[in-house]
Amino acid sequence: MRDYGPGHRRCCGVGRGRGGGRGALVEPAALAALVSSSGHGYDLRRVIEELTDGEILVDAGGLYRVLRRMEEEGLVTSNWAEGESGPQRREYQLTEDGRELAAHWVAHLRERERLASVLSDALESALGSEKTEK
Amino acid sequence: MRDYGPGHRRCCGVGRGRGGGRGALVEPAALAALVSSSGHGYDLRRVIEELTDGEILVDAGGLYRVLRRMEEEGLVTSNWAEGESGPQRREYQLTEDGRELAAHWVAHLRERERLASVLSDALESALGSEKTEK
DNA sequence: ACAACTATATGCGGTTCACATCTAGATGTC
DNA sequence: GACATCTAGATGTGAACCGCATATAGTTGT
Numbered sequence: 670m671r672d673y674g675p676g677h678r679r680c681c682g683v684g685r686g687r688g689g690g691r692g693a694l695v696e697p698a699a700l701a702a703l704v705s706s707s708g709h710g711y712d713l714r715r716v717i718e719e720l721t722d723g724e725i726l727v728d729a730g731g732l733y734r735v736l737r738r739m740e741e742e743g744l745v746t747s748n749w750a751e752g753e754s755g756p757q758r759r760e761y762q763l764t765e766d767g768r769e770l771a772a773h774w775v776a777h778l779r780e781r782e783r784l785a786s787v788l789s790d791a792l793e794s795a796l797g798s799e800k801t802e803k
Numbered sequence: 804m805r806d807y808g809p810g811h812r813r814c815c816g817v818g819r820g821r822g823g824g825r826g827a828l829v830e831p832a833a834l835a836a837l838v839s840s841s842g843h844g845y846d847l848r849r850v851i852e853e854l855t856d857g858e859i860l861v862d863a864g865g866l867y868r869v870l871r872r873m874e875e876e877g878l879v880t881s882n883w884a885e886g887e888s889g890p891q892r893r894e895y896q897l898t899e900d901g902r903e904l905a906a907h908w909v910a911h912l913r914e915r916e917r918l919a920s921v922l923s924d925a926l927e928s929a930l931g932s933e934k935t936e937k
Numbered sequence: 938a939c940a941a942c943t944a945t946a947t948g949c950g951g952t953t954c955a956c957a958t959c960t961a962g963a964t965g966t967c
Numbered sequence: 968g969a970c971a972t973c974t975a976g977a978t979g980t981g982a983a984c985c986g987c988a989t990a991t992a993g994t995t996g997t
Contacts, residue, residue, distance in 0.1 A: 680904065680907050680911075681827075681831075681904070681907050681908050681911035682827040682830065682911075682952080682953085693815075693816040693983085693984065693985090694918065694922065694984095694985095695984080695985075696816065696984095697815070697922055697923075697926060698922060700926065701922065701925045701926040701929050704926065704929040704930055705929040705932070709944075709945090710944075710945070711943065711944045711945075712944095720925040720929070721921050721922060721925055722921070724917075724918060724921050725918065725921070725922065727985095728985070728986060728987080729944085729945080729946090730945090730946070730947075730948095730985095730986085730987085730988090730989095731984085731985060731986075733944090733945060733946060733947095734946085734947090734985095735984095737946090756943055756944040756945075756992065756993050756994075757944070757945075757992085757993080758943095758944065758945085759944085759945070768930075770814070770815070771926055771929075771930060772930060773814050773815050774815050774923070774926055775923050775926050775927050775930070777814070777815035777816075778919045778920075778922055778923035778926070779919075779923050781826070781915075781919045782916050782919035782920050782923065783858075784828070784855075784858060784859065785826075785912045785913070785915045785916035785919065786912075786916050787855050787856065787858050787859070788828065788831055788832060788835065788855060788859065788912055789831075789908070789909050789912035789913050789916065791835045791854040791855055792831060792834065792835040792838065792905055792908055792909050792912070793909050795835050795838040795839040795854070795905075796838055796902075796905060796906060796909070798839070816983080816984085826953085827952085827953060827954090828953095828954095829953080829954075830953095843975075843976090844975075844976070845974065845975050845976075846975095862954075862955060862956080863975085863976080863977090864954095864955085864956085864957090864958095864976090864977070864978075864979095865953085865954060865955075867975090867976060867977055867978090868954095868977080868978085869953095871977090890961065890962050890963075890973095890974055890975040890976075891961085891962085891975070891976075892974095892975065892976085893975085893976070
């Protein structure tokens with residue numbers, strides 16, 4: 670159901686479960702983190718946060734899911750870190766495929782950036798010209 | 804929505820069913836079209852295409868779904884066009900709420916644009932600095 | 938003993954979207 | 968007439984994304 674509660678209005682697809690709210694960001698964010706420093710999942714969250722100046726905070730559960738999927742797809746490899754104290758860690762490394770995909774993501778994100786720009790320009794000018802004709 | 808052509812395997816979340824591939828674009832695109840010219844659904848597709856210089860092509864089925872959902876939410880109103888030849892047309896008009904939401908979408912799209920920019924910058928610089936150290 | 942933190946993982950549900958398919962009226966062609 | 972095609976609206980299906988909650992362990996601090 671689409672009940673956002675009383676007096677609480679839905680705005681621009683922001684909210685729980687809105688998968689497409691920002692588009693697929695977790696995968697490219699994970700790739701970015703892994704390109705700059707391989708490591709374990711929990712830490713990658715911090716790397717992502719740092720890389721993006723705190724703009725992008727990924728959900729831990731979602732990140733683990735994405736990492737496992739990427740492993741299935743041969744984009745990363747993992748192994749349990751040995752001889753360490755603390756909880757078990759699964760260390761991830763990028764594969765060559767993963768590195769290639771990361772490069773593709775750059776172009777893809779630029780394209781997405783442009784689409785958002787084109788659309789917001791269109792919206793803005795439409796709203797603007799409407800005002801003048803009133 | 805967009806035709807990525809044949810022979811394009813999974814890359815950067817492009818493909819069927821990837822809901823979040825580019826984020827929610829149909830709703831804001833529909834709003835943009837309706838701000839600049841109210842009309843019926845099938846025609847709004849063309850308006851969207853024109854507004855975005857052919858960059859954004861929405862799926863007809865998806866557009867109708869979005870329009871009906873927006874009507875449920877009070878963002879648009881519709882009525883069957885009368886006294887016309889051809890197939891029945893449902894004419895849509897923006898409500899005041901819809902106009903407000905359109906304005907919100909501008910800011911939201913700008914934010915999304917920035918996020919994509921931040922992330923692609925991060926990815927690019929990570930890939931770049933990796934190359935130098937090799 | 939208990940709380941808090943690190944680390945990995947699953948469950949759940951809502952949402953977006955592309956592709957295929959369906960109905961139906963209008964129009965054109967052979 | 969039979970047919971293909973275009974316009975117009977609509978549903979079915981299923982993949983994928985994501986936020987939030989919760990579960991499980993080990994570690995560290997009080």
